[in-house]
Amino acid sequence: MPRKILSPAFFRRDTLQVARDLLGKHLVRNNKAGLLAGRIVEVEAYVGPNDRASHASRGRTNRTDVMFGQAGIAYVYLVYGMHHCFNVVTDREGYPAAILVRAVEADGHGLVDGPGRLCRHFQIDRTLNKWDLTLGEGLWLEDRGERVPASRIIRAPRIGVDYAGKWAEKPWRFRLKEADG
């Protein structure tokens, strides 16, 4: 199967569509410690300036500036003083949007479930904030040829955003259902 690094054009589209399309793609980390990869099985979309669950809904600040920028760039931040979260910026410049990668099936390590554990596994921290994921250096996403039918995608509300009122109810979490049998 061909391996293709996901390009800026892949990310520079409607965020909900990119979120669905990221399921079944692979996250790859290459550093001095070696090569790690995993198949993405759960993501969440954070869409636009009005999404109260999104950091960007509070405006453009030093922290959220990256979400307003170029698609295909990493947004990595620290939550609760101890865990990192890894996102990919999507859609057009000037429109804040990103996708949080929540879970992967890690090659040789089973399910890595949860954005904090995922970052720990892949050794992702804030030094990778604003990293260009489309260059194929250090950290990137790639297509290994898997086709994911819509019937295997489960939609659900996002996790941990109860503060966001009606925006917390949006079914903007996407999970890949395992093929049964």
Place this chain on the structure above:
DNA sequence: AGATTGATCCAT
């Protein structure tokens, strides 16, 4: 259910 932990944001 409670503790943990520190970057970020804005005014209590």
Place this chain on the structure above:
DNA sequence: TGGATCAATCTG
């Protein structure tokens, strides 16, 4: 400059 908040995780 201080305090509230937080896109989570672990231990009970």
